[in-house]
Structures are given as C-alpha cells and as structure tokens.
Amino acid sequence: MVIEHDKMRSLAARMTQPEVRGRSPWADARRRFLRNKAAMTGLVILLLVALFAIFGGQIAVWSNEELDFSVMGQVATMGQPSLENGHYFGTDDLGRDLFARTVQGTQISLLVGIVGAGIAVIVGTLYGAVAGYVGGRTDQIMMRTVDILMSIPYMFVLILLLVMFGRSMTMLFLGIGLISWLDMARIVRGQTLSLKNREFIEAARATGVSTWRIIIRHIVPNLLGVVAVYATLLVPLMILTESFISFLGLGVQEPLTSWGALISEGAGTMSYGTLWQLAFPLFFFVITLFGFFFVGDGLRDALDPKDR
Amino acid sequence: MTKPLLDVHDLRVSFSVRQAGAMPWSRPRNLQAVGGVSFTLQPGETLGVVGESGCGKSTLARALIGLVPATGRAEWQDGTDLIGLSARQMMAYRSQIQMIFQDPLASLDPRMTVGQIIAEPLVTHQPGLPKAQVRDRVKAMMDRVGLLPSQINRYPHEFSGGQCQRIGIARALIVEPRLIICDEPVSALDVSIQAQVINLLMRLQADLGLSLIFIAHDLSVVRHISDRVMVLYLGKVMEIAPARDLYADPQHPYTQALLSAVPVPDPAHDPAATVVPLKGDLPSPMNPPSGCVFRTRCPRGAPRCAAEVPVLAGGRHQTACHFPGPLTPQEIARARATEAA
Numbered sequence: 001m002v003i004e005h006d007k008m009r010s011l012a013a014r015m016t017q018p019e020v021r022g023r024s025p026w027a028d029a030r031r032r033f034l035r036n037k038a039a040m041t042g043l044v045i046l047l048l049v050a051l052f053a054i055f056g057g058q059i060a061v062w063s064n065e066e067l068d069f070s071v072m073g074q075v076a077t078m079g080q081p082s083l084e085n086g087h088y089f090g091t092d093d094l095g096r097d098l099f100a101r102t103v104q105g106t107q108i109s110l111l112v113g114i115v116g117a118g119i120a121v122i123v124g125t126l127y128g129a130v131a132g133y134v135g136g137r138t139d140q141i142m143m144r145t146v147d148i149l150m151s152i153p154y155m156f157v158l159i160l161l162l163v164m165f166g167r168s169m170t171m172l173f174l175g176i177g178l179i180s181w182l183d184m185a186r187i188v189r190g191q192t193l194s195l196k197n198r199e200f201i202e203a204a205r206a207t208g209v210s211t212w213r214i215i216i217r218h219i220v221p222n223l224l225g226v227v228a229v230y231a232t233l234l235v236p237l238m239i240l241t242e243s244f245i246s247f248l249g250l251g252v253q254e255p256l257t258s259w260g261a262l263i264s265e266g267a268g269t270m271s272y273g274t275l276w277q278l279a280f281p282l283f284f285f286v287i288t289l290f291g292f293f294f295v296g297d298g299l300r301d302a303l304d305p306k307d308r
Numbered sequence: 309m310t311k312p313l314l315d316v317h318d319l320r321v322s323f324s325v326r327q328a329g330a331m332p333w334s335r336p337r338n339l340q341a342v343g344g345v346s347f348t349l350q351p352g353e354t355l356g357v358v359g360e361s362g363c364g365k366s367t368l369a370r371a372l373i374g375l376v377p378a379t380g381r382a383e384w385q386d387g388t389d390l391i392g393l394s395a396r397q398m399m400a401y402r403s404q405i406q407m408i409f410q411d412p413l414a415s416l417d418p419r420m421t422v423g424q425i426i427a428e429p430l431v432t433h434q435p436g437l438p439k440a441q442v443r444d445r446v447k448a449m450m451d452r453v454g455l456l457p458s459q460i461n462r463y464p465h466e467f468s469g470g471q472c473q474r475i476g477i478a479r480a481l482i483v484e485p486r487l488i489i490c491d492e493p494v495s496a497l498d499v500s501i502q503a504q505v506i507n508l509l510m511r512l513q514a515d516l517g518l519s520l521i522f523i524a525h526d527l528s529v530v531r532h533i534s535d536r537v538m539v540l541y542l543g544k545v546m547e548i549a550p551a552r553d554l555y556a557d558p559q560h561p562y563t564q565a566l567l568s569a570v571p572v573p574d575p576a577h578d579p580a581a582t583v584v585p586l587k588g589d590l591p592s593p594m595n596p597p598s599g600c601v602f603r604t605r606c607p608r609g610a611p612r613c614a615a616e617v618p619v620l621a622g623g624r625h626q627t628a629c630h631f632p633g634p635l636t637p638q639e640i641a642r643a644r645a646t647e648a649a
Contacts, residue, residue, distance in 0.1 A: 014451055014456065017457065019459075020458050022421055022422075022459075022462035022466060024463055026461065198414055199409045199414040199415035203407065205408045206373050207402055218418075222417070
C-alpha cells in the first residue's frame, strides 16, 4: 500500500507541475518575420501609410471639397506645395487641396485593396478547401466553374458592369470581389489535395470527426500560411486593378477619389508644369505597393522556411 | 472459447483504377487489394499481420476502421456487422476501434498542441464533457504513456519520433477502445525506441485488456508482440497460426521464404546458405495469377496450383496451400538454380 501511495503522490505531483508553454509554428514564423529587415521595412511603410490615411484628415488645413479661390486659375504659379497657405501638397487643377485629396484617395484605395483581398481569402479559401477535400464529382464541377469564370475577360466585364449599373463603390467592390477569389480557390485546392492524404487527416477521419470539422480544424489552419502570403500579394493587385479602372475614368466618382483617379488627373496636367499633382499620389501608390510586396515576401520566407 | 471480439469473414477491398491518359468513357480496371480475408480476434489477443509491401496489410486495417469501402463481414462482439454501416451508425464503434499510424510526426496536426491532439477523439465522442475534465484526462493519459503532463501545451515538432508515437498512442487510448489497429507503428523509429514503444504497447495491453491488430514488416517485432500471426500475400491469407508455431514450423512455402530472409545477427552466418530465393516480383494486383496467387514464385508450384484456389485449412495452424510442409533441401537448391539463371 505504501508503494501505491507513493505512486499516487508522484502522479499528483506530475499532474500539478506548471504547464510548459509550447512554441507554436506561428510563433516560430513571427520570429523569423521580425528578423527579416526588408519585410519589417515594408511593414513600417504600410503602417505609416495607414496612419496617414486615418489621421491625415486632422492635419489637413483645407477640406477635400473646398476650392481655394486665391489660387484658382493660376494653379501653376500659386498652387505649389507650401506650408504657408496650408496646401502641403499643393492644389489640384481646380484649386482643391491636394493633401486632403490624397488622404481621401489613400483611404479609398486601401479599402478597395483590403476588401477585395478579404473576399478572396474568405470565399476562395472555403471554396478551394471544400472542392479539394470532398473531391470526386463535386471537385470537378466546382473547379470547372472556376475555369469558366476565369476564361471571361474580367476587365471587359468589370467595365461593362460599371457602365451599365453606374459608377458606385458597391459596384466596384462587387466587380473586384467577383474575380479576386478565383486564383485563391485554385491555390487553396492544390494545397488541400496535398494535405488531405496526410496521416493526421486520416487519423481524424478514423476517429469519426465530421467532414466540415476536418476542413475547419485541420485543413484551413494548415493552409493559412499560403493564404496569408497570397493575400498580401493580392492587396496591391486589387489596388492596381482599381487604379486602372479609375485611370480609365470608370472607377470611383467625384467627390470621392482614389490613387488611380489622382494619378490620372496629375498625368493629364503634367504638361502645364504642375508636376506635384502627379508626384504625391504616385509616391504613396508606389511605396504602398513596395510595402505589400516586401511583407508578402517576408511572410513567405517566414511561414515556409524550406522553400527558400 | 469466449465469443471473439471481431470475426472477419471474406473481407474484400477493391479499387477501380483508371489508367493515366485513358479516355473518360473507358471502363476503369479493378484492383483487388484485399481478396477474401477471414480471421477471428479474441478479446485481449494480439494478431500480427505480416507480408511484403503492397500485400494489402494497410488496406485491411483501413477497411476494418471504415476508411475504405469493403465487402464481406466483420462482426463485432455484439453481433453487429461493421462493414456497410452508415457513418452515423459507425460512430458508436469508432470509439471502440482506434488506430496508431506509421509516421509518428505526420499523424499529428502540426498546428495543434499535444493537448488538443490527444483530446480530439474525446471531444468528438463525448461532446458534452467539460473542458477542465478533458484536460485532466488528457494529462492522466500523457502520464500513462510516459509523457510529462506539463508539456500539454507543446507542439508536435518539439517532440522526438518516439515521443510523437507516444502521443499517437495516447490519442488512441483516450476513448478507452477495445481494439487498437497498429499500422506499422514502429517502422519509422530507431531500434532502441522501437523496443520502448513495443514494451509500452504490451504493458498498456495487459493493463487495459486491449486487443491489438499489429501490422508490421519486421518479423522479429511481430514475433515479440503477437499471440497469433497472419501472413498475407497479394491480399490473401497464406498462413495463420499461433506465433510460436508459425516461427518454429512454417508450413506455407511463402512463410518459409519470408522467415528465411530475416537477418541473423551472427557474422559467421551465411545468408546465401539459408535464404529461399523467390523468383521475380510481386505480380500486379490488377491481374493476379489464377489459382494460388503465390504459384508464380513458389519453389513448389504444380499444375494443380494454377487450376484450383487453395482454401485455408487446419485447426489452430491454418495454411492455404495444396502442398504444405517444410521445403526440402532439393527444392531450395532448385529454386536457387532458377534464380541464378
């Protein structure tokens, strides 16, 4: 009995030992990411751009709709960037404050990029994971649908949509959302196919975990690395698409604006010597794209160290 | 004799395989992975399953647990046929039958903590259990399989292969099953770790009265752990006998060839003198030989073997062969001569 007693006591002691914290694959990836200088630079740039979009409105002296009648008509000579009259980035062709306009354009462009990528992540991940995991005929039908949607020249459809239903933010989100998830679905399906025959999935099936729970608990968390990388690369793609549409004059409507629209206006007045109208929106546009690409690269290296 | 825990009769698994590049309307070909396997398993017994790669060992295991569709009968102790149960009906038996996998690390989800992994069968089968109780049971089970309960929050990649296999064992045992199917549980481990894991399995089996189906291609491991051993070849049972009898007195020519190929830890031993060579390779399971499936490689093949399928016969020591018995030195010499030629 004494021995049994000892055994029980030692068991109790082991059971009550403080639990050691594990180092999750996510924590490992975070550490690698934080050590990556290029990615951290990109992240800092993105944070600054985001802060600019959020708090820029408070710094602006002028609102984005006011016309400054003192510079109107002589923008090329009076509308340069200056700290004195509060037009930090100068004025646009109509005498509106370019700083306020750029803040607004940044907000809209980031919103378009993040919403577009968000739709792609949610819809594409679930769609691809279901198609890949269920397999068979379901997979065939789902992926052929994606193929068909992909074969449609989307820019053409997007332009038609905007022309037919009018230019509005909702229409723009809808159009971009419709196309953005297709690539994601394909990538996720491919990853799912390679995951689903792994033994831990088989172990879960053997104990009777339901299909839906396997997808949510086992497949999707193991996909997130790829999805995160692709999503960060998708955001600039969405911004580019929106900018292109706006550049064509079909994107967001006045008084709203976006980087694409601002760049378009700036490019139009380039020959009058008002170069700042092009330079400021373009600067934000370029550094943001660089930021996203650097962060995406860093994430890829951090999440999949074998792939380097 | 008590009623067997599992009575398998004429279990068959076949896959339809479409050749690469075939037209979509062409008929897929049939691949019979398991072709009519019958055996019984007593409560508390260990049945070893041996055979070379591709003989259907793993498919047999997956059929029993319902991961691949099969035909035939597999009767559980309460009289239910496990084959062809719907997913919902099968749920009740999934907690009775658990499985341990070959690759210790690959069988654990890398994004989940050990605690979550071990708890998964428990929360699947007893969804109402309070979290604190699940955690206590997981910790108790970790202690039982020789893991430190304080490491419950660690991730699989922080453990060694042997420890990962212990996690796999804990996951299988947490729902208190009656039968554990071990699919080559030690093949991926070092020899020293193999012994630890095998001894752990045997101790747990004695403590909990488990039945084991132990699949392996390492004959000495199987001999150590099994009460009875079943030899498979191309999806069919060649011989099934108590482990001691099978190793001491193999009747089927295939079993003899298999046993003769076990390495002997003696430098003076000359393998060429004892190994029974088998000619050729394993035939394709898409196109198995007629009659006895082993006849194409058997040193004792005769016309009757091609015409007639041998049935499993005998009492405790059953053999599926028309001409059972130890191979004579002449037969071995002849087999060696054809091998050389």
